[in-house]
Amino acid sequence: MKPDLRQAWENQVLIGDGAIGTYLYQLGFPVGISYEELNLTSPEVIGNVHRQYVDAGAQLIETNTFSANYDKLSKYGLESKVGEINRAGVRIAREAAGRDGYVVGAVGSIRAGRRSNISTGELKRYFEEQLSVLLSEGVDGILLETFYDVEEIQLALQQVRKLTDLPVICQFAVENIARTLDGFSMQDAYRILSQEGADVIGFNCRTGPNGIMRALETLSGVMNLPASVYPNAGIADYVDGEFRYGASPEYFGQMAVPFADLGARIIGGCCGTTPAHIAEIASALSGYVPSPLPEVEPAEINRIVIQEPAEGNQPERSSEPSLVDLVKERHTVIVELDPPRDLDITKFMKGAEALKNAGADALTLADNSLAVTRMSNMALGHLVQARIGLRPLIHIACRDRNLIGTQSHMMGFDALGIDHVLAVTGDPARFGDLPGSSSVYDMTSFEIIRMIKQLNEGIAFSGKPLKQKAKFVVGAAFNPNVRHLDKAVARLEKKIASGADYVMTQPVYDPELIVRLREATAHLDIPIFIGIMPLASGRNAEYLHNEVPGIQLSDEVRSRMAGLEGEAGRAMGVQIGKELLDVATKHFNGIYLMTPFMFYEMSVQLMEYVWEISGRRLSPLFH
Structure with a gap:
């Protein structure tokens, strides 16, 4: 009988899988469709991708459910199929992983780095709906991936913890500066998620192995939980109408042990990676025995503080009060x-x-x-x-x-x-x-x-x-x-x-x-x-009223402007303007x-x- 997921990463580095979306793109599936819908329409395709990663050495398989939430699926008219798509995603992954493999339910960011108009209440509902289905199908854990800010991933983690005590892996998408979009250093973000009950904290997407390595290095001195890393295969290039990634499988193999030495207990790949990349990681880590993670004292959490610009560094600005201040006076x-x-x-x-x-x-x-x-x-x-x-x-x-x-x-x-x-x-x-x-x-x-x-x-x-x-x-x-x-x-x-x-x-x-x-x-x-x-003329009035969005003229104004052109039209336009003023x-x-x-x-x-x-x-x- 295989150990549970927490025991597994205590004693070894687990090999994760690679990309699904970009791999499907390489296989000929176009952008602009819902890859998650393929769980229903082409389950054999998704199952085949999972099996290729398992055959390459992956021990931890993500469900094809990254964007299978109400908000993302609604863009394809699939919002009513959140349950079906997520259930199918778990079953396909479970069959491919076999008795010895682990399956984690993949849940992606909904805001995706944007300050969208989705309210906190809506986020909670969308996360809870997706998580409930994934958990009901018996996943071994939850993977929250490609989150850009602490606020959203913290909210998602809280929703998981309301529903289960299964392991949760939390992954940020950051540049090598290792700072979240809402201004937290990665060290402080790490501490926050540790306190909220995350089991593994790491990075995926947005950058290749070098960038994620630098982000991981910033956690030195605070990391007391296992880390996970899923780099992209370098920076994407757009050649002849196609996206191509340049980081080779051999390069991923070379980076595997350094990642493990820094505390990574799950290593896989994100955008641009293929079964060949995962095979090189698995080969490099064959027989690798991880060292115990250190004990770390808790520290105070602070958001980034930016200094006011120094004297002499400021651009030339008007000495006049702002319009907001001026309009209060006159x-x-x-x-x-x-x-x-x-x-x-x-x-x-x-x-x-x-x-x-x-x-x-x-x-x-x-x-x-x-x-x-x-x-x-x-x-x-x-x-x-x-x-x-x-x-x-x-x-x-x-x-x-x-x-x-x-x-x-x-x-x-x-x-x-x-x-x-x-x-x-x-x-x-x-x-x-x-x-x-x-x-x-x-x-x-x-x-x-x-x-x-x-x-x-x-x-x-x-x-x-x-x-x-x-x-x-x-x-x-x-x-x-x-x-x-x-x-x-x-x-x-x-x-x-x-x-x-x-x-x-x-x-x-x-x-x-x-x-x-x-x-x-x-x-x-x-x-x-x-x-x-x-208004400059009668024709101008009719054009604005009938053709320009957001402008509507009264019948009385149109009647007064009717047939007027040139100076006469402009004179009447000024007169109407004065009456409005x-x-x-x-x-x-x-x-x-x-x-x-x-x-x-x-x-x-x-x-x-x-x-x-x-x-x-x-x-x-x-x-």
Whole structure:
């Protein structure tokens, strides 16, 4: 009779299996499908993969259930099959492992490194649903793998411990810096999971043997539990439309004993590994006898603390108070001016200077609005700040940049001293001027707000310390032109909970809506900048009303604009804008003017009207 799993790793190094997902990809199964569904539709394929790993020397087999939770399966319409897929996964693995092998139920991170909108309550339900099925099928233990932050893996571990006292293996996905996304050093993360009842703590995915070796080395002096390591087969390369991994099976064999010497009691492989990699690990560890793990004294747990930037290391920043502070004292006007679609910035800079002279408190620049390619708002924002002395407020869309590009972009803003930003989802790329381009959407608007505010804590998106803190003031977009304003406000509350410092609305053309909006948001404790965009012509009015998402004109406004073009259309647009400002300035200190078609003179007229009705006297320097 085989010993239980805890006894097994006390006396030997257990050989784990290798990748399932990337191995199936190598076998010809395409990306974009649920590999977990194959437990039901192609059980013989999954069973064959497991048997290949067993034949290569694997003693510990993971079930093919990494993403078999409600949230992940719902993306394929399979949320009702959580139970079936997990039960089948255990049975297939058990048959392949045989009488002498061990089977652990694989449970992956649901958030997967993103600050998603999945609540703690939902996470608990999803983990409990999957874990209950795995445990009911008689697994030998649970493997929690590829977790990026302490909060989520701690929650998952707590759910396991409510259901069973079986062994639990906890694995983080970290870079060689060995720090979690939520700012814990690996040593502190290790201590937390030890206290929560983890039996084995280790690493998988995200990096190859060298990176995981360095992460494991950071646990020296605190490790009193067995470790597990499942490295990737190096860094993936994308060649001729395929992902390829370069770390050879022989290299994995060479790294096996050093891993074991550092305390690893389970050694397998993650992305890119194959039965050949596992065979080399098994061969290298044949006859290896592990040393006992040391006794370790408990230590205090601290999250990372980032120092404030030293004097002289800070970028040039405006001495003016932030817009959030300014709008509490007086009417404050943000004016939007679209970056040009060509390489000539002459008119743009002339418009920015005119708006500055008229008393604009900030110039806001969209991020390729309507998915139309325009000049970089970062470059123009810097020029506006440096040449004209007007504060830039830069939009940043989730559409165009992945997590890497977004953090890089934000770091560039910080270096330039641009600290006011507006986080937006961004219109889908296929509706813009380059319909063949892809929309990235690595993040939702909620997530991008959270992650930008994380930079203010001195923590990179990856969890790495940034040596100093950013100072971003982050805005959230809001569309009040909806049928159910209460639902829109509830969504806005979530953005505020994510860290939004202020709100900028889509343009409003109904005075009564402005009043309702004030009433619906009176309980919010952050300022709202109400959007006013003067109409340039009758055709412009009809286009906005009928074709642009998030904009709705009243019948009365459309009737007044009907048939008007040129100067007559712009004059009526300004007049309607002033009437809206009569109401808006009574209820909101924040005004957000949007300039149509580079007609910045219209925005100047409306801004001067705000100062007139609010009684603000501008310094002669503005004229």
